[in-house]
Amino acid sequence: MQKAISQAVIKRLPRYYRYLGELMDEGIERISSSELSQRMKVTASQIRQDLNNFGGFGHQGYGYHVPTLYNEIGNLLGVNDHHNMIIIGAGNLGRALANYENFSKRGTSIIGVFDNDPSVIGSVTGKHQIKDIKGVEAFVKEHGVDIAAICIPKSAAGEVAKNLAGLGVRAFWNFSHMDLELPEEYIVENVHLSESLMQISYMIQDQDKKREKDK
Amino acid sequence: MQKAISQAVIKRLPRYYRYLGELMDEGIERISSSELSQRMKVTASQIRQDLNNFGGFGHQGYGYHVPTLYNEIGNLLGVNDHHNMIIIGAGNLGRALANYENFSKRGTSIIGVFDNDPSVIGSVTGKHQIKDIKGVEAFVKEHGVDIAAICIPKSAAGEVAKNLAGLGVRAFWNFSHMDLELPEEYIVENVHLSESLMQISYMIQDQDKKREKDK
DNA sequence: TAGATTGTTAATCGATTAACAATC
DNA sequence: TAGATTGTTAATCGATTAACAATC
Numbered sequence: 001m002q003k004a005i006s007q008a009v010i011k012r013l014p015r016y017y018r019y020l021g022e023l024m025d026e027g028i029e030r031i032s033s034s035e036l037s038q039r040m041k042v043t044a045s046q047i048r049q050d051l052n053n054f055g056g057f058g059h060q061g062y063g064y065h066v067p068t069l070y071n072e073i074g075n076l077l078g079v080n081d082h083h084n085m086i087i088i089g090a091g092n093l094g095r096a097l098a099n100y101e102n103f104s105k106r107g108t109s110i111i112g113v114f115d116n117d118p119s120v121i122g123s124v125t126g127k128h129q130i131k132d133i134k135g136v137e138a139f140v141k142e143h144g145v146d147i148a149a150i151c152i153p154k155s156a157a158g159e160v161a162k163n164l165a166g167l168g169v170r171a172f173w174n175f176s177h178m179d180l181e182l183p184e185e186y187i188v189e190n191v192h193l194s195e196s197l198m199q200i201s202y203m204i205q206d207q208d209k210k211r212e213k214d215k
Numbered sequence: 216m217q218k219a220i221s222q223a224v225i226k227r228l229p230r231y232y233r234y235l236g237e238l239m240d241e242g243i244e245r246i247s248s249s250e251l252s253q254r255m256k257v258t259a260s261q262i263r264q265d266l267n268n269f270g271g272f273g274h275q276g277y278g279y280h281v282p283t284l285y286n287e288i289g290n291l292l293g294v295n296d297h298h299n300m301i302i303i304g305a306g307n308l309g310r311a312l313a314n315y316e317n318f319s320k321r322g323t324s325i326i327g328v329f330d331n332d333p334s335v336i337g338s339v340t341g342k343h344q345i346k347d348i349k350g351v352e353a354f355v356k357e358h359g360v361d362i363a364a365i366c367i368p369k370s371a372a373g374e375v376a377k378n379l380a381g382l383g384v385r386a387f388w389n390f391s392h393m394d395l396e397l398p399e400e401y402i403v404e405n406v407h408l409s410e411s412l413m414q415i416s417y418m419i420q421d422q423d424k425k426r427e428k429d430k
Numbered sequence: 431t432a433g434a435t436t437g438t439t440a441a442t443c444g445a446t447t448a449a450c451a452a453t454c
Numbered sequence: 455t456a457g458a459t460t461g462t463t464a465a466t467c468g469a470t471t472a473a474c475a476a477t478c
Contacts, residue, residue: 008469010417014410018392032435044435045471052437060436061478078416092311099307102392102409107416147415170422171415177233177317187418189411194317195229196406200362200386201293201322202225203402207385223445247459259459260447267461275460276454 009050013077015040016050020070032063079106084144085173088160089151090115090130093175097149099126108147112139116156133160140167147171154178224265228292230255231265235285247278294321299359300388303375304366305330305345308390312364314341323362327354331371348375355382362386369393 019040023031037044051057051064057072058064074080085108087094097103098113115121116133123130131139139145148169150157157176164172171187174180180188234255238246252259266272266279272287273279289295300323302309312318313328330336331348338345346354354360363384365372372391379387386402389395395403 005421006469010414013417014407014413017413018410034435043471045473046469048436048438049470056437058436059478060476061434063435076417076420077413078420079413081416081420083416083419092307092314096307096311097408100408103412106409106413108412146419147412171419173412173415185422187415187422189415189418191406191408191411192229193312193315193406194321195233196404197318197323197362197388198229198232198292198294198321199225200388200402200404201296201298202228202291203404204298204361204386205291205293205296206220207400207402221445249459258447260449261445263460263462264446271461273460274454275452276458278459 005053009053012042012050013073016047017070017073017077017079020066020073023066024070029066030063031066033058035063077106081107083108083146084111085109085147085149086112086114086136086139086145086169087149087151088114088133088136088164090117090120090125091151094149094151095125097151098128111143111145112136114139137163137167140164140169145169147173149173149175150180151175220268224268227257227265228288231262232285232288232292232294235281235288238281239285244281245278246281248273250278292321296322298323298361299326300324300362300364301327301329301351301354301360301384302364302366303329303348303351303379305332305335305340306366309364309366310340312366313343326358326360327351329354352378352382355379355384360384362388364388364390365395366390 019036033044033047037047040047048058051069054072054076057069085103087098087110090098090113094113094115098110103110110128112131113125113128114131114133114136120130121132145164145167146169148161148164148171150161150172152160154177157174157178158180161172161174161180161182165182165186172180172182172189174188174190175193177192177194179190182188234251248259248262252262255262263273266284269287269291272284300318302313302325305313305328309328309330313325318325325343327346328340328343329346329348329351335345336347360379360382361384363376363379363386365376365387367375369392372389372393373395376387376389376395376397380397380401387395387397387404389403389405390408392407392409394405397403
């Protein structure tokens with residue numbers, strides 16, 4: 001563990017993990033960087049560079065042993081760890097996350113869903129009964145929370161995140177339409193859906209322009 | 216429109232648009248790249264470079280006129296255009312998207328929500344009555360659809376996307392846990408939520424390792 | 431051993447930052 | 455005009471790709 005791993009590499013790790021999972025399902029034991037590169041549509045060189053950031057998982061003349069590599073990358077990604085997550089905001093998106101089955105398979109358990117709207121507090125979504133946001137402080141202190149998914153409007157998001165950070169929540173999965181301002185030791189992962197959609201919209205526009213020009 | 220715009224720049228455009236919207240709300244008429252750089256926490260140089268990809272929106276000695284720039288970037292992003300989107304899969308996530316208000320403000324209307332489960336077909340989520348996926352082909356032909364949001368399990372996603380592509384859907388907003396295999400003229404924007412969460416999990420692990428070592 | 435494929439160094443490419451002349 | 459700030463070129467930095475010696 002010397003040089004820091006670049007963000008570009010970290011972003012690719014879950015995709016490697018996904019493809020290795022598929023190889024496992026297919027019962028494939030062994031794969032070379034060039035075979036994997038064809039499946040994943042990246043260069044073999046990039047695969048070898050990426051994996052070597054974490055030490056030699058491969059064997060010369062053989063390639064990579066799929067179960068081992070799957071496991072190693074899983075460890076890097078913390079899927080064999082355990083993290084607690086709470087969801088702030090029980091709107092449609094908050095509920096969608098609350099009912100996602102996959103997260104717990106990858107080491108993250110949703111242990112609470114909170115809202116401030118009296119008309120939804122107490123109601124049930126999937127396995128979760130929605131709790132009053134007023135109780136979140138006590139809840140975090142009691143249970144210990146690693147990650148908070150922020151699914152509330154931007155008018156409230158900054159304030160809530162700051163409070164949770166003060167209570168020891170280390171990581172924020174931010175779905176609100178703003179940038180959270182937190183000291184840099186806090187982990188923030190943004191998912192801005194409308195910005196994602198706008199990229200599509202840009203690309204459609206751009207395609208139209210090009211097609212117009214080519215006529 | 217000579218050199219192609221890099222993906223890195225395109226990804227930043229919606230964020231510029233968001234910050235310019237905030238400036239509009241604050242009634243700020245004029246901003247320099249260095250002021251904006253402080254707000255956005257990027258370099259002024261990057262802002263000037265990015266904007267210049269699209270032509271000279273600024274004025275020397277003055278900076279950028281906020282309403283003009285807001286508008287220009289909006290045009291680039293196609294928010295003044297109009298696109299039709301359908302949602303495939305009316306699970307929690309599909310419903311969350313179906314009920315998002317913001318998209319239509321940015322030029323994309325959701326005109327249909329489809330599922331294959333008889334127990335949900337016909338039921339209503341927000342403004343949408345869920346339609347039978349069997350009717351999607353006729354629907355696309357009748358209404359014209361630019362974008363399909365794919366919110367179904369990976370077992371079905373590839374097949375459905377391929378069919379929709381054949382019917383003239385140009386862009387896919389892919390929330391399924393797989394990579395869509397489509398000819399390259401199709402626009403695909405992936406939102407892999409569990410991979411996003413795994414990045415958080417990685418960073419928590421990584422922080423733990425560092426803290427362990429520093430002791 | 432011969433063949434295959436990694437780990438790793440070197441070369442290339444692209445993106446970001448710095449610098450400054452142009453100009454409002 | 456003097457001051458400010460862009461547009462744009464040049465320098466730097468980082469990430470990707472290519473090449474190949476090491477080695478299983």
